[in-house]
Amino acid sequence: MRFGGRSKRRDPAIGNADRYPVAPGRIDAEGRFRTLSPPDGNEMPTDVERWKSETYGNEIREHLLEFAEQGWESIPEDERDAWFERFKWWGLYHQRSGQESYFMMRIGTPNGVLEPGQLRVVAEIADEYARGPAENPEFGAAYCDWTTRQSIQLHWIRLEDVPEIFETLEANGLSTQQACGDSWRNIVGCPIAGKDRHEFVDALPVAMDLHETFKGDDDHANLPRKWKVSVTGCREGCGQGDINDLAFEPAEKDGRRGFNVRVGGGLARNEPRFARDIDVFVEPDAVEAVAGGLSALFREYGDREDRYSARSKFLVDEWGAEKVRRVLQEEFVEFELEPAGEDLREEYTYNAGRTGGAAAADLPDGGHNDHVGVHEQADGNYYVGLNVLVGRMGVDDVHELADLADEYGSGEVRLTQRQNVLVTDVPEDRLDAFLAEPLLADYSPAPDPFMRGSIACTGTEFCSLSIVETKNRQVRYARWLKEHVDLPDDVDEFHVHLSGCTASCAQPQIADVSLRGMKTRKDGEPVEALDIGLGGGLGEDPRFAEWVGQRVPADEVPGAIATLIDRFRDRRADGEGFRAFIERLDAEGDLEELIEPAETSYEDPYMHNTKMTWYPYADDDGMDTSPAPARADGTPIPSED
Amino acid sequence: MAISLRTLDDGAWVSVADERRTGVSELWRVRGVCDCPLAEFVVEGITDVAVDGRTVAAGTYGRCIRCGCSTSTTPIPVGRIVDGCYEPIDRDAVRRPVETTRPSDRKR
Numbered sequence: 001m002r003f004g005g006r007s008k009r010r011d012p013a014i015g016n017a018d019r020y021p022v023a024p025g026r027i028d029a030e031g032r033f034r035t036l037s038p039p040d041g042n043e044m045p046t047d048v049e050r051w052k053s054e055t056y057g058n059e060i061r062e063h064l065l066e067f068a069e070q071g072w073e074s075i076p077e078d079e080r081d082a083w084f085e086r087f088k089w090w091g092l093y094h095q096r097s098g099q100e101s102y103f104m105m106r107i108g109t110p111n112g113v114l115e116p117g118q119l120r121v122v123a124e125i126a127d128e129y130a131r132g133p134a135e136n137p138e139f140g141a142a143y144c145d146w147t148t149r150q151s152i153q154l155h156w157i158r159l160e161d162v163p164e165i166f167e168t169l170e171a172n173g174l175s176t177q178q179a180c181g182d183s184w185r186n187i188v189g190c191p192i193a194g195k196d197r198h199e200f201v202d203a204l205p206v207a208m209d210l211h212e213t214f215k216g217d218d219d220h221a222n223l224p225r226k227w228k229v230s231v232t233g234c235r236e237g238c239g240q241g242d243i244n245d246l247a248f249e250p251a252e253k254d255g256r257r258g259f260n261v262r263v264g265g266g267l268a269r270n271e272p273r274f275a276r277d278i279d280v281f282v283e284p285d286a287v288e289a290v291a292g293g294l295s296a297l298f299r300e301y302g303d304r305e306d307r308y309s310a311r312s313k314f315l316v317d318e319w320g321a322e323k324v325r326r327v328l329q330e331e332f333v334e335f336e337l338e339p340a341g342e343d344l345r346e347e348y349t350y351n352a353g354r355t356g357g358a359a360a361a362d363l364p365d366g367g368h369n370d371h372v373g374v375h376e377q378a379d380g381n382y383y384v385g386l387n388v389l390v391g392r393m394g395v396d397d398v399h400e401l402a403d404l405a406d407e408y409g410s411g412e413v414r415l416t417q418r419q420n421v422l423v424t425d426v427p428e429d430r431l432d433a434f435l436a437e438p439l440l441a442d443y444s445p446a447p448d449p450f451m452r453g454s455i456a457c458t459g460t461e462f463c464s465l466s467i468v469e470t471k472n473r474q475v476r477y478a479r480w481l482k483e484h485v486d487l488p489d490d491v492d493e494f495h496v497h498l499s500g501c502t503a504s505c506a507q508p509q510i511a512d513v514s515l516r517g518m519k520t521r522k523d524g525e526p527v528e529a530l531d532i533g534l535g536g537g538l539g540e541d542p543r544f545a546e547w548v549g550q551r552v553p554a555d556e557v558p559g560a561i562a563t564l565i566d567r568f569r570d571r572r573a574d575g576e577g578f579r580a581f582i583e584r585l586d587a588e589g590d591l592e593e594l595i596e597p598a599e600t601s602y603e604d605p606y607m608h609n610t611k612m613t614w615y616p617y618a619d620d621d622g623m624d625t626s627p628a629p630a631r632a633d634g635t636p637i638p639s640e641d
Numbered sequence: 642m643a644i645s646l647r648t649l650d651d652g653a654w655v656s657v658a659d660e661r662r663t664g665v666s667e668l669w670r671v672r673g674v675c676d677c678p679l680a681e682f683v684v685e686g687i688t689d690v691a692v693d694g695r696t697v698a699a700g701t702y703g704r705c706i707r708c709g710c711s712t713s714t715t716p717i718p719v720g721r722i723v724d725g726c727y728e729p730i731d732r733d734a735v736r737r738p739v740e741t742t743r744p745s746d747r748k749r
């Protein structure tokens with residue numbers, strides 16, 4: 001067994017705690033430490049599996065609401081780990097140390113669609129409830145994060161406010177259900193599904209049907225690990241299926257339009273995988289059966305012994321695509337699976353390296369690399385993609401955006417996997433007036449390439465796994481690069497993704513420049529640093545970035561990117577795009593010479609160990625000055641010792 | 642005396658008595674995880690928690706910032722149980738994994 005299964009299995013009723021002393025350990029034959037079995041012999045492979053076997057899924061809600069009613073302190077101290085793990089299933093993630101009793105709340109918006117009125121509700125909730133004890137210097141006291149999986153994250157949420165928030169969300173068709181935890185996560189897809197002029201198959205009803213079916217379905221509520229699903233119907237490939245556990249991608253068979261199926265993609269843990277083709281074609285009305293079959297296959301055969309090897313990508317590694325198909329057919333679907341149809345991957349343009357010079361010249365009609373800008377919809381109206389730097393908007397701006405969406409469009413707003421927003425359904429004769437709105441100066445439909453290409457995850461501001469500060473740093477990087485670095489004239493898009501750790505929430509491996517949190521020493525002092533990778537992206541032949549710079553002090557990264565761009569300009573073949581350039585130099589073995597980390601005029605206020613602060617931007621940021629945990633009114637709860 | 646001990650949040654913490662006591666992203670000084678005489682080891686994830694008598698130790702993966710070696714480790718001491726209470730090891734202490742295989746087996 002793994003360590004951790006040592007508490008007695010207990011009744012799921014709140015407050016019925018039972019504990020055992022730390023078990024004496026021993027060293028086993030392989031020289032590994034092992035604890036002795038728990039006294040009742042009732043072993044589960046991990047604590048998380050034990051907690052899940054006791055109470056999980058929908059039933060968590062009544063406990064959550066009861067704790068909220070009675071206040072943070074009502075959660076028995078010796079059950080906190082268990083309940084915080086379970087709360088994730090309802091979209092609540094306990095913030096990192098120094099911020100105890102505050103939660104990140106994730107709202108899952110399927111396919112990134114916020115129906116008319118919903119953005120205003122999100123703004124109102126953020127305004128009222130997502131205010132912590134300190135302000136962020138870039139974004140203010142309350143803000144919304146648009147995530148790389150087309151969801152919404154709010155921070156500093158207090159448990160006591162959850163019932164009211166749930167009530168408001170649900171009265172408006174929104175939910176946090178299964179936004180985190182070991183189950184079906186928010187379903188992603190082409191953010192313009194159903195409105196795209198060039199769409200091959202309308203994926204929106206398919207994504208919405210999967211959402212309706214598998215959110216709250218007890219049979220699929222407790223999987224070995226998270227299960228990320230993407231449905232793409234467009235010709236650009238912007239559902240990012242390749243990096244999901246399960247991907248439906250547009251395909252055609254015998255004149256019928258539907259999807260090919262891929263399984264086992266993901267970026268986390270230094271083990272990135274692209275989803276593998278399992279040679280299955282499905283028509284839209286059979287997607288639900290195949291998706292349910294694959295989810296059940298993962299539920300039954302995924303690894304529950306070891307959470308680090310539990311994602312579906314490892315099962316596909318072990319089995320191979322053929323076995324996945326065979327077991328799916330034999331055990332989990334009742335009709336004959338069809339072999340894969342003809343896909344459209346050759347046409348993919350989204351994050352496909354087809355920008356700049358010659359690469360851009362042969363773009364298929366309507367093909368695009370992201371959704372920023374003004375684009376015509378199938379119905380003759382327009383959608384306007386606004387750039388949201390690192391995906392975060394101050395709450396006043398979110399209110400304003402909701403107003404503008406009402407005034408100029410249908411009120412609908414959609415979120416993209418590049419952390420941006422789309423205002424849809426704008427009539428042609430309203431476009432100019434919309435584009436002249438002051439808000440669009442900050443969230444531009446025609447931004448500088450470095451502002452446009454920036455993605456950042458949560459980082460040390462709130463995240464337990466993070467190694468470095470991310471969002472505010474990437475804001476500063478983008479501004480500095482905009483000011484000091486010129487891309488070649490024919491290159492107008494350039495992706496820089498910053499992730500605070502190997503979990504890779506900012507999807508660093510599929511960017512032109514990948515940045516990932518590390519540490520190093522500089523002038524004898526430990527400082528925040530980044531690994532630098534180059535040349536990643538999606539498209540017909542997706543490619544993970546090559547890591548070429550290790551542990552570059554964070555204040556030397558902009559200098560490294562500046563030299564990279566200089567050398568790209570000098571050494572590129574005529575009209576060569578950045579990704580093709582990196583692929584060529586990689587083949588020639590010259591990649592590492594492309595970056596030269598150096599200090600520049602860029603200044604980084606977050607070089608110290610921001611994880612050791614209670615909040616990196618607080619005036620008094622020492623862990624011992626943390627105001628957490630706090631009661632519902634924000635007053636700190638004194639520690640007992 | 643009763644203390645629960647586990648990893649939490651998918652390897653972000655060593656939790657002792659339902660309190661997050663040791664987290665990832667710290668820099669530890671460790672002997673025997675790479676070829677450096679004394680590694681400066683960035684803990685990126687905690688894979689296991691173990692206890693031997695009074696010593697609490699954590700299996701980890703991470704990277705030595707001196708040599709760049711990425712490695713998984715056998716349990717490295719993080720704290721001690723003293724009079725029924727957990728006391729974390731001083732952040733600057735020199736640590737040694739309780740048992741190691743040859744470094745060459747562990748490099749990724």
Ligand code: SF4
Pocket residue numbers: 457458459460463464465466467499500501502503504505506
């Ligand atoms: S990539 Fe790591 S640091 Fe960033 S949000 Fe994800 S888990 Fe946190």
